[in-house]
Amino acid sequence: MDILQALLNGFGVAFQPLNLLFVVLGCLVGTLIGVLPGIGPISGVALLVPLTFALKMPPESALILLAGIYYGAMYGGSTTSILLNIPGETSSVVTAIDGHKLTKQGQAGPALAMAAWGSFIAGTLSVVGLMTLGPLLAQWAIRFGPAEYFALMVFGFSTLSALAGKNMFKALIATGFGLMLATVGQDPQSGISRYTFGFLQLEDGMDFLVVAIGLFAVSEVLMLLEEKAPGAVRAQVGRIYLSFKDFMASLSTILRSSVLGFLIGVLPGAGASIASFVAYTTEKRLLGAKARFGEGDLRGVAAPESANNAAAGGAMIPLLTLGLPGSGTTAIMLGALVSLGVTPGPQMFEKNPEVVWGLIASMYVGNAVLLMLNLPLVGLFVRLLAVPAWFLIPAVLAISFIGVYAVNNNPFDLLLMAVFGLLGYLMRKLEFPLAPVLLGLVLGYLMEINLRRAMTISNGDVGYLFSSPIAVGLWVLAGLSLLSPLFIARFRKQGLGREAEL
Amino acid sequence: MTDRIAGALILLLALGYGLEASRMQVSFLSDPLGPRPFPYIIAILVGLSALWLLFKPDPNPTWPPPRFWPVLGLVLLSLVAYAYLVVPLGFILTTTLEMTLLSLLFGARWWQGLIGALLFTLGVYFLFTEGLGVTLPVGRIFG
Numbered sequence: 001m002d003i004l005q006a007l008l009n010g011f012g013v014a015f016q017p018l019n020l021l022f023v024v025l026g027c028l029v030g031t032l033i034g035v036l037p038g039i040g041p042i043s044g045v046a047l048l049v050p051l052t053f054a055l056k057m058p059p060e061s062a063l064i065l066l067a068g069i070y071y072g073a074m075y076g077g078s079t080t081s082i083l084l085n086i087p088g089e090t091s092s093v094v095t096a097i098d099g100h101k102l103t104k105q106g107q108a109g110p111a112l113a114m115a116a117w118g119s120f121i122a123g124t125l126s127v128v129g130l131m132t133l134g135p136l137l138a139q140w141a142i143r144f145g146p147a148e149y150f151a152l153m154v155f156g157f158s159t160l161s162a163l164a165g166k167n168m169f170k171a172l173i174a175t176g177f178g179l180m181l182a183t184v185g186q187d188p189q190s191g192i193s194r195y196t197f198g199f200l201q202l203e204d205g206m207d208f209l210v211v212a213i214g215l216f217a218v219s220e221v222l223m224l225l226e227e228k229a230p231g232a233v234r235a236q237v238g239r240i241y242l243s244f245k246d247f248m249a250s251l252s253t254i255l256r257s258s259v260l261g262f263l264i265g266v267l268p269g270a271g272a273s274i275a276s277f278v279a280y281t282t283e284k285r286l287l288g289a290k291a292r293f294g295e296g297d298l299r300g301v302a303a304p305e306s307a308n309n310a311a312a313g314g315a316m317i318p319l320l321t322l323g324l325p326g327s328g329t330t331a332i333m334l335g336a337l338v339s340l341g342v343t344p345g346p347q348m349f350e351k352n353p354e355v356v357w358g359l360i361a362s363m364y365v366g367n368a369v370l371l372m373l374n375l376p377l378v379g380l381f382v383r384l385l386a387v388p389a390w391f392l393i394p395a396v397l398a399i400s401f402i403g404v405y406a407v408n409n410n411p412f413d414l415l416l417m418a419v420f421g422l423l424g425y426l427m428r429k430l431e432f433p434l435a436p437v438l439l440g441l442v443l444g445y446l447m448e449i450n451l452r453r454a455m456t457i458s459n460g461d462v463g464y465l466f467s468s469p470i471a472v473g474l475w476v477l478a479g480l481s482l483l484s485p486l487f488i489a490r491f492r493k494q495g496l497g498r499e500a501e502l
Numbered sequence: 503m504t505d506r507i508a509g510a511l512i513l514l515l516a517l518g519y520g521l522e523a524s525r526m527q528v529s530f531l532s533d534p535l536g537p538r539p540f541p542y543i544i545a546i547l548v549g550l551s552a553l554w555l556l557f558k559p560d561p562n563p564t565w566p567p568p569r570f571w572p573v574l575g576l577v578l579l580s581l582v583a584y585a586y587l588v589v590p591l592g593f594i595l596t597t598t599l600e601m602t603l604l605s606l607l608f609g610a611r612w613w614q615g616l617i618g619a620l621l622f623t624l625g626v627y628f629l630f631t632e633g634l635g636v637t638l639p640v641g642r643i644f645g
Contacts, residue, residue: 167560169551173512176548180519183541190532194541195522218581225573225607226566390610391618394601398623401597405588406636414585422578429563430508448540452533460534 003131010357014365019064022057023362026068027369031377033069034076034089036399045069045332059340060358066333067359068366071123074272074312075370078115078305079381083108084396086217090208090273091308093438094280096216098293098300105296112378113242114250114298115305116371122258122306123367126313129262131360134317137266141318144267146453147465151474152267153447156274157439158281158478170432178440181206182448189452201412210404210413211420211441215434217400218421221393223428242298250302253283261307265314268324272308272315273442279307313363319344320356505559512552520545573607580604592641597623 013019029048045066057065074091081092082099095115102111129137144152157175184195185205196202257279264275283303284293293300318324323344325331337344342352384392404417427434451465458464466472523541580603588596598619605615630636 169554170560172551173548173555176516176544176551179544180541180548183544187537190529190537192526192529192537194526194537195519221604222574222577225577226570388610390605390608390615391622393608394604394615394619395622397604398597398601398619398626401584401588401600402593402626402630402636402638405638409637411585411588414588415582418578418581418585421581425574429565430504431560431563451540452535455535456533 006353006357007131007361009354010359010361011364013060013354013358014064014361019061019358019362020365022061022065023068023366024369024373026065027072027366027373030069030072030074031076031079031370031374032072034073035079035381036076036403045073059337059342059352060355062336062340063333063355063359064362064366066336067363068369070312070333071119071309071363071366071370074308075116075119075374078119078301079112082111082115082301083381083384084217085220086396086400087212087438089212090438090442091271091276091304091311093212093273093435094276094304095301097280097435098295098297101294101296102298102301107296107298108381109378110242110246110298111301112381113375114246114301116374116378117242117247118250118254118257118302118306119309120367120371121254122261122308122310123313123370124364125255125258126262126265126310127360127363127367129310130313130316130320130363134321137263137314137317141266141268142322143468143470145468146450146457148468148471148474149267149450150447150454150465151471151478152274153443153450155474155478156277156443157447167431170430171436174427174432174434174436175440178437178442179444181211181437181441182444188449189456199412201408201410204408205445206416206441207407207413208438208441209407210416212438213400213404214417214420215424215427215437217396218417219424219428219434221397222421222425224389224393246298250299253287253299253302254306256286257283257303257306258310261310262314264307265311266317268315268318272311275307275311276304277439279303309367316359316363320348320359323348503559504562505555509552509555509559512555513549516545516549516552519548577604577607589639590642592643593638594623594627595641597627 014023048066048069073089077087077089077092078095078099081087081096083103085096085100085103087093087096099111099115102108180195182205184202186193186196186203193203260279260282261272261275264278265271280293280300280303283299284291287293287299291297291299315325315330319330319334323334325334334344337355342348342355348356400417401414404413405411407413424434427437454464455462466475520542523538523545526537528536528538580600584596584600598616601619601623602612602615605619606612610618627638631638
């Protein structure tokens with residue numbers, strides 16, 4: 001088969017000693033970058049692109065290095081989520097929910113290992129998908145216009161109920177707050193500045209990183225200060241290994257989330273973060289009472305981690321087949337490719353096959369390398385928790401300062417971070433969930449922009465939002481998503497009733 | 503009770519947010535929807551939820567003992583001070599001070615906190631500026 005032959009050639013490229021070195025280097029650096037709260041995959045990739053020019057690397061090697069960093073950073077980001085309850089980037093927000101609970105229960109090791117395995121399986125599956133379905137899916141992704149995207153965002157919002165916790169209305173308020181934050185800044189379509197109150201620094205809007213670190217990291221520091229257990233170990237170092245039984249129990253979650261994540265990743269603009277939210281909710285609903293999502297269920301880690309890695313793979317499809325970046329990181333890769341003389345797009349498969357297939361092959365290799373690197377490191381990471389609190393917590397905060405400052409080189413962001421820190425503390429005391437704020441911040445922008453674009457195209461006709469089969473399908477999904485908890489509860493009662501009669 | 507206060511404040515926020523939206527000036531270049539509808543929807547959503555909180559509050563949270571509040575205030579003030587001082591005094595100095603302060607609050611002895619903070623800050627500074635090419639403030643007073 002043609003594809004197989006091309007893949008073999010690709011492996012030939014990937015296994016060249018220099019490229020192998022780059023894969024390993026990329027994964028290592030990427031993981032380190034991801035572990036540091038505040039510096040995420042995008043910053044990591046952006047920081048290292050100039051390096052690829054300086055070293056005069058051939059395009060396939062540059063891409064291989066960057067892809068390694070991307071994957072590595074995603075895995076590293078989940079590490080801080082699980083261990084420290086500080087999501088380093090959007091795609092790890094959901095992982096923190098069950099992941100950190102597990103850490104508190106002494107299960108940090110299994111949680112990290114689950115993240116590693118889920119990421120590996122999902123990543124590998126997504127590369128298979130990329131290889132076999134790439135051009136096909138690209139055609140489908142092209143059919144997504146603003147109306148379809150808006151419907152997708154509405155569907156994304158229905159995932160809120162899974163993040164809600166006990167009080168749905170508090171979750172709604174938290175989401176609403178996130179949406180409010182999303183509207184701050186210069187409105188791209190009308191050009192006016194909204195909610196900036198004269199602050200120039202707010203013209204670009206609220207940066208996700210500043211909000212996330214303030215809301216999660218700083219508030220965590222304040223909470224810990226309140227608990228005031230000087231020198232205490234933050235979590236017991238319990239089991240380090242993932243049991244086979246737990247792994248098998250989570251396998252179906254991993255597989256489902258991989259498919260879901262991959263499909264969402266293919267859509268330009270919808271990326272790893274949305275994938276992780278949707279996967280978490282889907283699994284929570286599917287498994288229902290059989291799982292303990294929110295209390296520390298390994299599947300609550302498996303779902304988002306698989307989905308975000310699968311989405312990363314899926315995001316390569318629009319990049320390689322159409323030349324469309326699917327996310328911020330792929331946008332940077334696009335820039336890197338163009339400046340290296342390769343133009344992504346339909347001809348890329350013909351004109352530069354060694355770049356494409358070399359990349360695909362090294363994605364396989366990268367996934368495997370990450371697994372091999374990170375499983376042994378799990379023990380090391382967990383031991384990090386044994387570092388005394390008086391050092392660990394200020395250290396994490398110091399690194400967060402760097403991450404926040406590095407966004408805009410503006411101390412104003414540090415001020416914002418402090419404000420959000422206080423807010424986050426109050427929210428936690430009053431039992432408002434934090435994750436929906438980030439959900440609102442991320443989805444709000446996409447939602448509004450697509451709604452307004454759709455209205456511009458249709459000249460105000462609301463029916464346009466429901467005009468294509470894809471859009472209608474998504475609306476149905478969203479509706480089902482919102483109403484399903486009621487139906488499922490009713491079915492369960494009926495089902496149980498009949499069994500009791502037997 | 504606390505939830506009722508929170509609900510009232512959030513309701514005020516929603517109203518303020520909506521009011522601010524109504525003051526937005528729509529230019530003729532804009533799209534048919536404009537910058538206002540989305541904020542209005544959000545304001546309604548948040549406002550209604552806040553009303554629910556007013557009528558059906560959760561039980562009160564457990565607040566920390568009174569001696570905690572000055573500590574909280576101190577930490578927040580130090581973060582604000584950090585934001586203002588990091589550029590004039592430079593990253594290394596300000597971060598060392600901030601870390602030392604926090605270490606003390608978490609129970610370290612002053613020399614433990616200081617040494618740990620200094621070493622860590624120096625290490626991290628060079629790692630990021632030399633290794634990763636991030637620009638961190640050097641400090642105006644150091645030229």
